[in-house]
Amino acid sequence: MNPALIFLYVPGDRPERFDKAAGSDTDAIVLDLEDAVPLAGKDSARIAVGEWLASPDRAGVPAWVRVNPGPELLDDLTMAVRAGADGVWLPKVDDAATLDRVDGLLTELEAEFGGPRTPVSPLIETGAGLCNAVSIAAGPRVAFVQIGEVDLAADLGVSPVVGNELLWARSQVVAASAAAKIRPPLAAASPDIEDVDGYEVETRQLIGLGFFGRACIHPRQIAPARAGMTPAESEVAAARDVLSAFDAAGGAAATDSAGRLIDEAVARIARRTLARQST
Structure with a gap:
């Protein structure tokens, strides 16, 4: 079976969208507890995601959870392991020490709840993370690496002008993944959900740079993303x-x-x- 190519984000505080997202043409969904959920809604979103993941009636597409990197991290990881998430997306990873810490937490949780080994996908979103991309890609449990491009651009002070301002960063992460002998990085989502033709073109360019698959923030992006990565x-x-x-x-x-x-x-x-x- 081919690995998942399309990952569709779903806000963790919108449980009415979970089944619809899982039943779309995506290959996997990402239940987002981080940026998509306001601080006041973190607890209720975590409960909703956990209940849906643990439901025997949920759709069969893989379901990953994007956890919070701050004080909510342990609660998010506990829910993900207990409810049977297929993997964890870990935002704002600046160094391999973060992955070592998460590996330790997941190991304890898997022993407690009897779950399988949980893969992790770190998101590089800062200059520090980019400089440590090689060690991050080689970290424990890493299935594939990603770039949080909006956050990274903000941290680097990059302002889009001609569209290739993050080329060096992208190539760094592609090379780091190859050095670690893991799956190539997943191409980042775009906040522009209206320009479907542009999304297909951009996806094809990213695949040419060495990325494999793409994240989407709206179902409207799925078809152009798939078209952009599908070979002629x-x-x-x-x-x-x-x-x-x-x-x-x-x-x-x-x-x-x-x-x-x-x-x-x-x-x-x-x-x-x-x-x-x-x-």
């Missing part, structure tokens, strides 16, 4: 041709039907192309 039929055909020739050669250097040299690196690119097909 010609790309799929070429990838299959590469892998067929490579496999026929027993994994040794070979040539495809067009006479181009194939080695393991070319085969890896082909496998990744096929992995971007719609799930």
Whole structure:
């Protein structure tokens, strides 16, 4: 089965949206207890998310929880493990020590509630986090890394002008993920939910930079995000041709039907192309 490509955010204080989001064309949902929920609503949102996650009738798409990084962290993690969340999104990770601390907390909670090992996706949202991207990507439980682009831009003092102001930051996180030998980073959501054509184009550009999949903050973004990451039929055909020739050669250097040299690196690119097909 292909890994989840589309992750749809759902505000944790809007339980009437949970089932609808899970039943959409997304591959996974992210129940957000952080930015989407005002301080006064944190407790009630945590209860609502926990009840929905623990319900035997909830839809089968993977459901992750974006927890709060502050005083609510332990309560959020406790709820996520007890209710059976598929993973945790951890905001504002500045260093690997944060991941070590969360790993310890999750280990204790999993022992207490008998749950499976909970994967974590850290969000890099500050200059400090960006400078520590390599150690963060290599941290315990990390499934994939993300950039909180709005927060990072604010911390760096970046003002969008031509659209590539965060190119260096994005490439840093892609390289850090490759060095850690984990899944490539998930492309960040965009606050613009009206420009669907632009969202598709931007998604395709981000995939070209080395990202894999995309977060969405509105169901309207799902279709253009999926279109932007789905390879064209010609790309799929070429990838299959590469892998067929490579496999026929027993994994040794070979040539495809067009006479181009194939080695393991070319085969890896082909496998990744096929992995971007719609799930």
